[in-house]
Amino acid sequence: MMNFNIAMIPGDGIGPEVVEQTVLVLEKVGEIYNHKFNFKEALAGGCAIDEYGEPLPKKTIDICKESDAVLLGAIGGPKWDNLPGDRRPERALLGLRKALGLYANIRPAILFDQLKEACPLKPEIIGDGLDICIVRELTGGIYFGEKGRKDTELGQAAFDVEIYSEEEVRRIAKTAFDIARKRNKIVTNVDKANVLESSRLWRSVVEEVATDYPDVTLNHMYVDNASMQLVRNPKQFDVVVTTNMFGDILSDEASMITGSIGMLPSASLGEGNIGMYEPVHGSAPDIAGLDKANPMATILSAAMMLRYSFGLEKEADAIEKAVKKVLDDGYRTMDIINEGKKAVGTKEMGRLIIEAL
Amino acid sequence: MMNFNIAMIPGDGIGPEVVEQTVLVLEKVGEIYNHKFNFKEALAGGCAIDEYGEPLPKKTIDICKESDAVLLGAIGGPKWDNLPGDRRPERALLGLRKALGLYANIRPAILFDQLKEACPLKPEIIGDGLDICIVRELTGGIYFGEKGRKDTELGQAAFDVEIYSEEEVRRIAKTAFDIARKRNKIVTNVDKANVLESSRLWRSVVEEVATDYPDVTLNHMYVDNASMQLVRNPKQFDVVVTTNMFGDILSDEASMITGSIGMLPSASLGEGNIGMYEPVHGSAPDIAGLDKANPMATILSAAMMLRYSFGLEKEADAIEKAVKKVLDDGYRTMDIINEGKKAVGTKEMGRLIIEAL
Ligand SMILES: CC(C)[C@H](C(=O)O)[C@@H](O)C(=O)O
Numbered sequence: 258m259m260n261f262n263i264a265m266i267p268g269d270g271i272g273p274e275v276v277e278q279t280v281l282v283l284e285k286v287g288e289i290y291n292h293k294f295n296f297k298e299a300l301a302g303g304c305a306i307d308e309y310g311e312p313l314p315k316k317t318i319d320i321c322k323e324s325d326a327v328l329l330g331a332i333g334g335p336k337w338d339n340l341p342g343d344r345r346p347e348r349a350l351l352g353l354r355k356a357l358g359l360y361a362n363i364r365p366a367i368l369f370d371q372l373k374e375a376c377p378l379k380p381e382i383i384g385d386g387l388d389i390c391i392v393r394e395l396t397g398g399i400y401f402g403e404k405g406r407k408d409t410e411l412g413q414a415a416f417d418v419e420i421y422s423e424e425e426v427r428r429i430a431k432t433a434f435d436i437a438r439k440r441n442k443i444v445t446n447v448d449k450a451n452v453l454e455s456s457r458l459w460r461s462v463v464e465e466v467a468t469d470y471p472d473v474t475l476n477h478m479y480v481d482n483a484s485m486q487l488v489r490n491p492k493q494f495d496v497v498v499t500t501n502m503f504g505d506i507l508s509d510e511a512s513m514i515t516g517s518i519g520m521l522p523s524a525s526l527g528e529g530n531i532g533m534y535e536p537v538h539g540s541a542p543d544i545a546g547l548d549k550a551n552p553m554a555t556i557l558s559a560a561m562m563l564r565y566s567f568g569l570e571k572e573a574d575a576i577e578k579a580v581k582k583v584l585d586d587g588y589r590t591m592d593i594i595n596e597g598k599k600a601v602g603t604k605e606m607g608r609l610i611i612e613a614l
Numbered sequence: 615m616m617n618f619n620i621a622m623i624p625g626d627g628i629g630p631e632v633v634e635q636t637v638l639v640l641e642k643v644g645e646i647y648n649h650k651f652n653f654k655e656a657l658a659g660g661c662a663i664d665e666y667g668e669p670l671p672k673k674t675i676d677i678c679k680e681s682d683a684v685l686l687g688a689i690g691g692p693k694w695d696n697l698p699g700d701r702r703p704e705r706a707l708l709g710l711r712k713a714l715g716l717y718a719n720i721r722p723a724i725l726f727d728q729l730k731e732a733c734p735l736k737p738e739i740i741g742d743g744l745d746i747c748i749v750r751e752l753t754g755g756i757y758f759g760e761k762g763r764k765d766t767e768l769g770q771a772a773f774d775v776e777i778y779s780e781e782e783v784r785r786i787a788k789t790a791f792d793i794a795r796k797r798n799k800i801v802t803n804v805d806k807a808n809v810l811e812s813s814r815l816w817r818s819v820v821e822e823v824a825t826d827y828p829d830v831t832l833n834h835m836y837v838d839n840a841s842m843q844l845v846r847n848p849k850q851f852d853v854v855v856t857t858n859m860f861g862d863i864l865s866d867e868a869s870m871i872t873g874s875i876g877m878l879p880s881a882s883l884g885e886g887n888i889g890m891y892e893p894v895h896g897s898a899p900d901i902a903g904l905d906k907a908n909p910m911a912t913i914l915s916a917a918m919m920l921r922y923s924f925g926l927e928k929e930a931d932a933i934e935k936a937v938k939k940v941l942d943d944g945y946r947t948m949d950i951i952n953e954g955k956k957a958v959g960t961k962e963m964g965r966l967i968i969e970a971l
Pocket residue numbers: 347350351505808809838
């Protein structure tokens with residue numbers, strides 16, 4: 258019997274509801290495959306501000322550091338929108354990424370066959386489906402570079418520094434090439450090397466790393482072109498590797514073109530096996546507490562956790578299959594309902610997935 | 615009889631062909647409405663590198679500065695792709711923007727009714743059409759901030775500084791609000807104020823400018839969300855105002871969702887009436903010199919020139935109407951051809967538009 262410690266951060270809005278179902282799913286997986294998952298709850302985001310006056314209490318960081326992985330629901334909401342920058346709920350996310358050294362954000366943009374109709378792109382562009390993996394650098398760049406204010410001739414000015422070191426680029430590039438090896442062996446590097454010095458260094462390091470992966474094809478694309486190509490011909494992409502800022506924009510665009518954004522999981526990885534797993538969707542405060550939220554993205558994030566942090570490949574597969582089965586059987590939460598399908602709430606959806614396991 | 619001096623920069627690839635037809639169209643307009651357009655040719659981009667060893671010779675800057683407006687074809691191509699960053703063709707664009715103080719890039723993303731089929735988004739998302747105006751800051755931000763290299767513990771690092779002063783934000787915000795007044799009176803400000811200090815200053819100045827435009831509605835949107843909303847529900851946008859970097863990405867995405875990218879013009883404006891006008895599409899080296907290029911985007915850019923730099927509203931309308939008429943009559947260049955339409959080359963397309971005037 259294997260023992261795994263999971264820090265559980267339900268967070269705000271629909272976070273607690275979707276995490277609750279995910280915990281039940283994991284417990285069922287533990288039962289079937291004989292693993293023990295120990296959950297330790299921690300507060301982060303808006304609820305932590307309410308409780309402790311700060312979005313990321315030290316205690317939360319400690320709980321996460323002592324765990325094998327972190328499962329996060331969602332963070333933020335209008336209630337905390339008017340706080341100053343450094344005290345907003347989102348700081349918890351940035352703080353956790355940095356504290357745990359989670360430099361690689363993996364976001365699969367997958368079109369679920371059963372939800373094809375929800376895709377905003379025309380069927381001829383989508384063809385038989387979409388499966389892109391965005392690898393976004395997560396602890397560097399303009400997010401964490403120096404920032405501040407200064408006085409200039411043109412009034413006060415504010416600045417943020419985009420900065421990347423060779424080593425930061427090297428490790429994220431390796432992550433991307435390793436993932437590509439298990440997929441279609443194409444890496445598209447996205448940068449703005451025709452304008453940015455940081456992109457020129459970025460590109461040259463990616464090229465250097467590529468020499469260790471002769472079996473993987475490397476392409477370069479400027480970020481403006483990438484944002485077009487995702488709409489025009491998304492099927493050309495396999496693995497996309499890019500900076501923190503460009504990845505923020507492109508991974509959201511890629512999620513949206515699948516039409517399945519409420520279904521998409523994400524993993525944030527660092528050195529070793531530690532990882533943080535969370536759905537791509539937000540905290541949806543408007544439907545919080547109403548048993549309306551779709552728990553599938555969080556449940557699929559737990560599958561990524563089993564795969565990446567615990568090495569439990571077959572258990573991860575089982576969860577993914579269970580989710581597909583429930584979709585095939587025609588069950589849908591409100592966000593993905595369409596004609597002829599059976600509407601269910603958050604809890605019932607969780608129960609169906611557990612049953613399908 | 616009014617006299618206007620136009621600096622003409624044909625540039626690389628298909629640039630010379632599309633500019634040639636545009637000049638003919640302008641001459642016809644001059645004839646009909648009794649204006650005199652004087653053209654002075656200048657080199658920039660790849661052809662200037664070939665001729666003078668630098669992408670933006672001083673002589674070109676001088677010619678532009680002495681003109682009332684600049685008409686540009688396209689710049690760049692694979693031939694010059696391996697030059698070092700500061701000697702690439704694109705430097706000409708950046709250099710011209712800075713030298714002429716063109717801080718406001720206006721890019722209408724319009725869906726041409728006649729080309730609806732080319733739109734990558736589903737008809738239910740597009741509805742009765744699309745008409746978004748992206749206002750991108752063009753002479754500041756990370757494009758022109760300090761950049762360089764330095765040594766760190768993690769190897770060499772490279773950096774670029776995103777910086778905005780109050781005055782830089784104020785003037786571009788005014789441009790956006792002025793344009794919104796003549797349209798649907800909605801400005802969507804796009805930034806990343808939850809992470810960037812420069813965005814926080816940007817947002818507060820936009821809000822300050824908004825108080826002078828009580829008749830215009832102002833929304834704020836984070837850039838990651840904006841890149842999703844352009845795909846999910848582009849009809850919510852009227853005027854979008856954003857930074858140089860975000861505008862680069864979002865304006866290309868917006869162009870692409872119209873499906874009419876080969877048709878879209880742009881204007882780059884500064885203080886006073888000076889402006890640079892160019893198509894959104896690139897230099898398409900693969901079809902250069904083959905009489906296959908679509909001159910419409912450049913011709914529509916000339917219409918923007920008449921409107922913004924010369925104040926010739928009715929002449930601009932006439933060009934736009936002529937382009938629509940030729941589309942209505944079923945003529946198409948290769949890039950926008952579809953079943954049942956009449957294929958024509960660059961020159962014939964120019965002739966048809968002149969005829970329609
Ligand atoms: C909330 C915000 C700080 C965060 C980011 O920009 O990284 C979010 O958009 C994300 O992508 O996880």
